[in-house]
Amino acid sequence: xxxxxxxxxxxxxxxxxxxxxxxxxxxxxxxxxxxxxxxxxxxxxxxxxxxxxxxxxxxxxxxxxxxxxxxxxxxxxxxxxxxxxxxxxxxxxxxxxxxxxxxxxxxxxxxxxxxxxxxxxxxxxxxxxxxxxxxxxxxxxxxxxxxxxxxxxxxxxxxxxxxxxxxxxxxxxxxxxxxxxxxxxxxxxxxxxxxxxxxxxxxxxxxxxxxxxxxxxxxxxxxxxxxxxxxxxxxxxxxxxxxxxxxxxxxxxxxxxxxxxxxxxxxxxxxxxxxxxxxxxxxxxxxxxxxxxxxxxxxxxxxxxxxxxxxxxxxxxxxxxxxxxxxxxxxxxxxxxxxxxxxxxxxxxxxx
Amino acid sequence: xxxxxxxxxxxxxxxxxxxxxxxxxxxxxxxxxxxxxxxxxxxxxxxxxxxxxxxxxxxxxxxxxxxxxxxxxxxxxxxxxxxxxxxxxxxxxxxxxxxxxxxxxxxxxxxxxxxxxxxxxxxxxxxxxxxxxxxxxxxxxxxxxxxxxxxxxxxxxxxxxxxxxxxxxxxxxxxxxxxxxxxxxxxxxxxxxxxxxxxxxxxxxxxxxxxxxxxxxxxxxxxxxxxxxxxxxxxxxxxxxxxxxxxxxxxxxxxxxxxxxxxxxxxxxxxxxxxxxxxxxxxxxxxxxxxxxxxxxxxxxxxxxxxxxxxxxxxxxxxxxxxxxxxxxxxxxxxxxxxxxxxxxxxxxxxx
Numbered sequence: 001x002x003x004x005x006x007x008x009x010x011x012x013x014x015x016x017x018x019x020x021x022x023x024x025x026x027x028x029x030x031x032x033x034x035x036x037x038x039x040x041x042x043x044x045x046x047x048x049x050x051x052x053x054x055x056x057x058x059x060x061x062x063x064x065x066x067x068x069x070x071x072x073x074x075x076x077x078x079x080x081x082x083x084x085x086x087x088x089x090x091x092x093x094x095x096x097x098x099x100x101x102x103x104x105x106x107x108x109x110x111x112x113x114x115x116x117x118x119x120x121x122x123x124x125x126x127x128x129x130x131x132x133x134x135x136x137x138x139x140x141x142x143x144x145x146x147x148x149x150x151x152x153x154x155x156x157x158x159x160x161x162x163x164x165x166x167x168x169x170x171x172x173x174x175x176x177x178x179x180x181x182x183x184x185x186x187x188x189x190x191x192x193x194x195x196x197x198x199x200x201x202x203x204x205x206x207x208x209x210x211x212x213x214x215x216x217x218x219x220x221x222x223x224x225x226x227x228x229x230x231x232x233x234x235x236x237x238x239x240x241x242x243x244x245x246x247x248x249x250x251x252x253x254x255x256x257x258x259x260x261x262x263x264x265x266x267x268x269x270x271x272x273x274x275x276x277x278x279x280x281x282x283x284x285x286x287x288x289x290x291x292x293x294x295x296x297x298x299x300x301x302x303x304x305x306x307x308x309x310x311x312x313x314x315x316x317x318x319x320x321x322x323x324x325x326x327x328x329x330x331x332x333x334x335x336x337x338x339x340x341x342x343x344x345x346x347x348x349x350x351x352x
Numbered sequence: 353x354x355x356x357x358x359x360x361x362x363x364x365x366x367x368x369x370x371x372x373x374x375x376x377x378x379x380x381x382x383x384x385x386x387x388x389x390x391x392x393x394x395x396x397x398x399x400x401x402x403x404x405x406x407x408x409x410x411x412x413x414x415x416x417x418x419x420x421x422x423x424x425x426x427x428x429x430x431x432x433x434x435x436x437x438x439x440x441x442x443x444x445x446x447x448x449x450x451x452x453x454x455x456x457x458x459x460x461x462x463x464x465x466x467x468x469x470x471x472x473x474x475x476x477x478x479x480x481x482x483x484x485x486x487x488x489x490x491x492x493x494x495x496x497x498x499x500x501x502x503x504x505x506x507x508x509x510x511x512x513x514x515x516x517x518x519x520x521x522x523x524x525x526x527x528x529x530x531x532x533x534x535x536x537x538x539x540x541x542x543x544x545x546x547x548x549x550x551x552x553x554x555x556x557x558x559x560x561x562x563x564x565x566x567x568x569x570x571x572x573x574x575x576x577x578x579x580x581x582x583x584x585x586x587x588x589x590x591x592x593x594x595x596x597x598x599x600x601x602x603x604x605x606x607x608x609x610x611x612x613x614x615x616x617x618x619x620x621x622x623x624x625x626x627x628x629x630x631x632x633x634x635x636x637x638x639x640x641x642x643x644x645x646x647x648x649x650x651x652x653x654x655x656x657x658x659x660x661x662x663x664x665x666x667x668x669x670x671x672x673x674x675x676x677x678x679x680x681x682x683x684x685x686x687x688x689x690x691x692x693x694x695x696x697x698x699x700x701x702x703x704x
Contacts, residue, residue: 068452068474076438079635086428089455098474100420101453103441122420122450257639264641283431287609289616289641 019046065124068098069310072114072128076103079282081129084151084303088127091307097124097314106131115140115148125314127151127306132196133158147313149306153196161309163302163324167197167279170295170328171204172211174249174277177293177330179212181337183247183275186214189234189259190251191226198223201251201279220245224255231258239266246274247336253278253285256292260335275336281329290334298326371398417476420450421662424466424480428455431634433481436503436655440479443659449476449666458483467492467500477666479503479658484548485510499665501658505548513661515654515676519549519631522647522680523556524563526601526629529645529682531564533689535599535627538566541586541611542603543578550575553603553631572597576607583610591618598626599688605630605637608644612687627688633681642686650678 016026019042028035029043069092073081085101092099100123104110111130115137118126126144129151130137141148141160149161178186188205191198202221209216219242224234231254238245239262250256256278260270268274270290278285281296305324364382368375371394380387381395421444425433441451452475456462463482467489470478478496481503482489493500493512501513530538540557543550554573561568571594576586583606590597591614602608608630612622620626622642630637633648657676 076441082434085453089428089453093455099453101437101441101451103445260641284635284639287636287639289612 015043015046015050018050019043066122067096068100068123069314070100070102070114070123070126072102072104072111072126072130074104074106074129074131076101079284080280080297080299083282083299084129084306087300087303088307091304091311095311095314104130108132108134108136112136112140115144118144118146118148121146125149125310127303127310147310149310149313151302151306159321161306161313161322161324163306163309163326165297165299165302166325166328167200167295167297168204168207170279170297170330171201171249172208173328173330174279174293174295175205175208175212177332177336178247178249178275178277179214181247181271181275184214185220185242185245186247186249187220187222187238187242187245188249188251189222189224189231189238189255191224191255193223195226197226198251205249226252226254228254228258228261231255232262233258235259235262239263248274248276250276250278253280253282253292253294256294256335257284257288260288260290260292271334271336277330277336281331285331285333288335293333293336294331296329296331298328301326367395367398367402370402371395418474419448420452420475421666422452422454422466422475422478424454424456424463424478424482426456426458426481426483428453431636432632432649432651435634435651436481436658439652439655440659443656443663447663447666456482460484460486460488464488464492467496470496470498470500473498477501477662479655479662499662501662501665503654503658511673513658513665513674513676515658515661515678517649517651517654518677518680519552519647519649520556520559522631522649522682523553523601524560525680525682526631526645526647527557527560527564529684529688530599530601530627530629531566533599533623533627536566537572537594537597538599538601539572539574539590539594539597540601540603541574541576541583541590541607543576543607545575547578549578550603557601578604578606580606580610580613583607584614585610587611587614591615600626600628602628602630605632605634605644605646608646608687609636609640612640612642612644623686623688629688633683637683637685640687645685645688646683648681648683650680653678 012023012026012030016023019026021039021042025035025039026043029040071085071088073085075081089099102114104114111128114126114128123146125147127149133150133152133154138155138158141158149163151163153164154160154162175186188202190202193199193202206216222234222238224230231250234255235248235258248259250259256276259276263270263274263276270276276292278292278294279297281294285292285294305326309322309324364375364378368378371378373391373394377387377391378395381392423437423440425437427433444451454466456466463480466478466480475498477499479501485502485504485506490507490510493510501515503515505516506512506514527538540554542554545551545554558568574586574590576582583602586607587600587610600611602611608628611628615622615626622628628644630644630646631649633646637644637646657678661674661676
């Protein structure tokens with residue numbers, strides 16, 4: 001490569017001289033290989049001064065690398081995915097990758113589209129977070145020539161790295177906590193059972209009771225949907241049927257916020273009369289009053305782990321697919337523990 | 353173009369025949385021009401069957417278009433920018449563009465980097481939302497050969513479309529509302545005055561009082577920072593100095609959440625003793641208790657307007673730069689109006 005003329009203009013030699021860096025460094029930069037930021041700056045400044053115009057397209061044709069990574073999230077409005085995004089973006093940026101963002105609205109055809117489009121080589125790798133993994137996903141994953149990391153559960157043998165949450169243990173932590181506080185009439189307010197989280201969380205609740213030696217009672221289970229209004233409606237029905245309930249295990253934070261609304265309206269004190277636990281530990285949990293005890297399923301940690309796994313692949317690691325499970329964490333706040341600290345005061349909200 | 357051989361493989365003619373579409377349609381798809389989704393699908397399926405492999409790089413070399421648009425947000429953790437992102441992404445997706453996401457952490461050098469990198473032609477256009485627009489921004493904007501839309505204020509004569517909020521009118525709406533409720537000791541809890549929002553909101557508060565014929569009183573102004581803990585600290589100081597305050601105009605929602613914490617701890621009822629207004633109308637406003645009256649500065653609407661302006665440019669509109677100002681909206685909730693509805697129950701939060 002040394003001395004290769006760049007059109008009629010400057011050569012690698014003249015750029016290296018002007019930039020005060022090695023010829024190898026110039027070559028690395030112009031071929032789009034990872035380089036120290038400072039070196040890159042010098043080389044690009046010198047190249048610009050000498051009239052060499054970089055062209056991302058030509059560069060990527062040559063190196064076959066795009067320095068882009070895609071993140072396909074199921075729902076751009078869902079705080080859990082945004083928490084992943086907030087961690088994925090800086091990890092990729094630090095490694096010199098641009099982030100291409102897809103929102104698939106959890107439509108399987110859109111997700112398959114994203115996988116197919118990897119054939120266009122517009123990115124070097126993909127992180128995806130589908131709500132469900134179908135056979136069509138698996139076929140497309142098997143065909144992909146680009147590294148893919150899936151946040152969610154994939155069947156054993158799938159050709160993709162995999163980062164998982166553990167909602168089962170999460171529910172267990174919450175029910176154990178309520179039990180340790182002396183609660184014995186612990187109800188479950190869940191989303192639809194034909195969704196992956198609904199089914200998993202419902203089963204985990206049943207198991208948790210069993211391990212604690214508490215009886216499972218159908219009357220203590222109320223199915224609604226994963227939204228605040230539906231959560232409120234479900235809790236109102238539950239209270240009408242079993243007024244002596246002393247704890248609510250809610251399948252997500254929005255359901256729990258709906259529960260707080262109804263408990264307040266019915267004159268019940270939280271946590272004195274009824275303790276409430278949410279799930280996902282969104283920003284809303286700390287903002288509510290009383291602030292909400294919630295099970296964190298580690299969205300941020302999962303995003304970070306996925307980005308790091310992908311970077312390893314992009315650096316050439318071609319070992320067998322890996323599985324990382326991020327352990328859940330119970331974040332205890334006032335809705336179960338009375339006058340505890342009100343959660344972290346940490347989220348910036350500058351006006352714009 | 354008709355009949356141009358694609359390497360040794362299929363021709364546009366054979367692809368058109370297989371796909372059952374016109375030759376012009378095949379040409380459009382293979383050149384990456386906007387096409388109906390269904391047509392694109394048919395053409396790509398036929399091309400794949402015939403062994404023609406699309407290559408984004410080769411395609412974009414030819415058409416000089418990348419079908420990517422970048423959004424450079426100041427802070428990926430800030431709900432106001434996320435609200436923009438949630439609107440920008442679907443508008444671009446519907447028009448066939450991929451979104452490249454940058455987070456600049458409001459570092460000017462990073463923002464300039466993004467503007468400079470437009471020279472690499474990795475995107476067809478850019479939406480950026482800087483906290484401040486410096487001379488360096490303006491120089492880079494003037495040099496950009498790619499359309500740029502700025503969300504924020506730019507000096508007149510800047511070569512970029514511009515989408516603005518109107519926090520001045522927003523503060524005015526809030527102070528008028530508090531005044532109409534009979535409040536006369538209306539305090540302002542602000543962020544630092546050397547930030548753009550701090551300065552603008554402080555000045556707007558003063559103006560609003562003036563127009564209502566209320567005296568401006570230094571004692572009623574407390575400067576903290578745009579975070580919950582700092583908001584709480586500021587309100588505690590304010591209450592110690594002016595215990596008879598009957599309304600708080602807070603410069604953002606986090607400050608207002610801090611205010612609610614302190615008012616509750618001091619035994620003051622909201623809104624009976626003290627009414628509270630926030631700003632930005634984040635998801636947190638509806639989640640808090642009492643739910644928070646807040647000034648929406650139209651983050652979502654600004655994102656949408658920016659995406660639509662950019663699409664017009666990408667379709668070839670080269671008229672003079674445009675300015676769109678999104679009007680603010682006061683969203684009245686329980687923190688000023690007592691038992692009003694508790695805000696929209698609308699945000700999905702599926703577990704994953």
